[in-house]
Amino acid sequence: MAAGGPQVNMFRRQKTGSVLCPSCGQLVGVNDEECLNCGRKRPGLWGFTGPLRALARGDAFVPFVMWLCGAVYLAMLASDWSGVSFEGLGILSPSGRNWLRFGASGGFPVFVLERWWTPLSAGWLHGGLVHIGFNLLSIYNLGPVVSHLYGPSRTVIIYVLGSVTGFLVSTLAAFVFAGYPWPLAGGGLTLGASAAVFGLIGAVLHYGRRGGSSLIRDQAVQWIISGLLFGFMLRGIDNWAHIGGLGGGYLASKWLDPLKPERGDHVVLAVVLLALSLGAVVLSLVVPLPPLRYE
Ligand SMILES: [Zn+2]
Helix, strand or coil, rough: CCCCCCCCCCCCCCCEEEEECCCCEEEEEECEEEEECCEECCCCCCHHHHHHHHHCCCCCCHHHHHHHHHHHHHHHCCCHHCCCCHHHCCCCCCCCHHHHCCEEEEEEEEECCCCCCCCHHHCCCCCCCHHHHHHHHHHHHHHHHHHHHHHHHHHHHHHHHHHHHHHHHHHHHHHHHHCCCHHHHCCCCCCCHHHHHHHHHHHHHHHHHHCCHHHHHHHHHHHHHHHHHHHCCCCCCCCCHHHHHHHHHHHHHHHHHCCCCHHHHHHHHHHHHHHHHHHHHHHHHHHHCCCCCCC
């Protein structure tokens, strides 16, 4: 807990007094129509500027993502236990039906089942114990680095945008390279946090270039080479999602500019993106699947 400063109740709207403008950081009245310094409309965010900042304080990113991915994975296993596979690398792999039901993405769900929102949901799901273990370990190692460079809210933005870009690229590749063999073929049915992990790496790469740190840039290049090598050696890994995630994270970092400080607006965007991507998992569970041939 930081000393000093006003104590903010996370769940209470602030109705009087002043807050920092989410866009420029100057003091404004919580009920002001417009920031006198930068012209931003409604800088008080209807009383939620303070609570949102409190939410973003500290380093909740890594535990938040790890607990959430773990909980979704357990739900995928438990809700269709008889379909769980135990073979080889697929040990403790949720049933194929649950992959689809929870919001796996790729050519099949998007183009055949018309579940167009799944590029948002797929990053929260995992296909087996090795899969989730490897991805969470990567997040555990990379998350604090990115959080340190960008702040927690921009880390969330990079993470979600990297993930979505990865699954969009993989799904498009499934359309463009239909009929081609792996690794050219895109993701027919794909899921996992690794597109987001590559998004974090892409952001670190951009940071190294933008900030002029060859040490950071070289570290990112090393992660990229080993990550892609690993992906092309193990059959079935969705390299399109990795490459897409890498590009998405790089562009997100370019857009956010790591040399500028994190702003209140980033907290708002992070919350919106999280709500959209988690909402996509809920939507996947709510929209019934058509009868599938293998059932
Ligand atoms: Zn302002």
